[in-house]
Amino acid sequence: MKTAPIVAIAAAGGLIALSAGMWVATQWGRGDDRFAQCRAGAVAGDIGGPFELLNAAGETVSDADVITEPTLLYFGYTFCPDVCPMDNARNAEATDLLAEAGYSVTPAMITLDPARDTPEVMGDYVTNFHDKMIGLSGTPEQVDAAAKAYRVYYKINDPDEEFYLVDHSAFTYLVLPGEGFVDYVRRDVTPEQLSERAACFIDHM
Structure with a gap:
């Protein structure tokens, strides 16, 4: 794992990393859940789903192209002053x-700030954390669709300001x-x- 640079941003306020609790889904407590012993918690309802985004080369990729092995998926942005670098560094260390x-996993990050985080910017950013980490961007519509699929909260504050911040939830999703x-x-x-x-989870796949 490489050392990640932490971007210092002089701006009023700060990043709000929401960590609201998630409710346990009743159906995940059933005996037919082979992952039951692995769970420390679970979320109610459908989480995740198909997406189309852009990789570091600017190529359109789908979730099937990205999630080819167990994946630690994170939503954030490269101008994030503290939370995102720490979370990505944690995911890289876990990798x-x-x-x-003896387990092979892929860390990945989807930007919530596609206006600044172009595919090239994302590609450069993730290499600071891990050689295997995948950085994904896309159009605002593509990014929003992916965020909604994973129930990610985010809000772009004062987008006309040069150093605007993005409030967002801060969960890492394990996707198989x-x-x-x-x-x-x-x-x-x-x-x-x-x-x-x-x-x-990998042992019980």
């Missing part, structure tokens, strides 16, 4: 811990090929805890 234990979304982690989860939980 390395899993690799040491052939399964889709299976779990989420809050930002207070450590790399060790994240890697252990992800390994449990």
